[in-house]
Amino acid sequence: MSIRLKVNGRTTAVDVPGDTPLLWVLRDTLDPVGTKCGCGMAQCGACTVHLNGAGCIGSRRTSARRT
Secondary structure, three states: EEEEEOOOOEEEEEEEOOOOOOHHHHHHHHHOOOOOOOOOOOOOOOOEEEOOOEEEOOOOEEEOOOO
């Protein structure tokens, strides 16, 4: 599935399965330095990313989800 993301002001298209967690897309595909994986269970908040101006848990949000 091709997905367009705007990360740190730069728009990028990635081709990943739709059920791939957003955190994995950011860390493994786009490689921004600040994206972290903490507990792996969405409990500690280390994987929080800003999405459309609001915080979301990157390890629980799939890449196919639009909002």
